[in-house]
Amino acid sequence: MGQFKANQLVDRLEAAAKARQATVARFRSRPSADDPIVLARQSARRAVIHAREVRINEREAARFAAEAQREAEALAEREQQEAERARQAAEKVVRQAALAAEQKAARDARFAARKARARR
Template sequence: MGQFKANQLVDRLETAAKARQAALARFRDRPAADDPAVLARQSARRAIVQAREDRAEARERARRAAEAQREAEALAEQERQIAELARQAAEKAERQAALAAEQKAARDARFAARKARARR
């Protein structure tokens, strides 16, 4: 069997302590909130966020405008179809009226011819 190595535990504890010290040093070396570089980064981030929001709003406005345009076009197409159906119905009514008039004239002519034959 191998020999128990107590140094492994000590080494791990020392490594962990050094890591904590390094993290603490990084935290202490961090610039203050009122540092000009920090303020510049924050303002740059705010500008990026604002630009992103502006682009999103512009896309939303464009989407709404396109949707309204599509709805207007659909409504105009629907009105055009309704007008076309009304025109076709009016033409059909005119054709039926003309046919009825022709049929009446033909019937009247037959009746007049029959009466004329009866009078002779």
């Protein structure tokens, strides 16, 4: 079994103390909030955030416009189909009326022919 070396503990404690001092020194050397570099960095961040929000809003507007366009096209298609159905229904009514008139004319002709035969 090896001997306990006390200076290893001291070395670790000194290293930890130096690390703490370096952290404190880094914290103290940080620029203040009113430093021009910090202000420039903040304004650059704000510009990036604003540009991102603008792009998001543009995408949403484009999506809403495309959705509205699809809905308008679907509505126009439904209206066109309804108009076509109405036209077909009107044509059917006209055909039925013409057929009924033709059948009535044929019936009247048969009736007139029967009357003419009976008079002879």
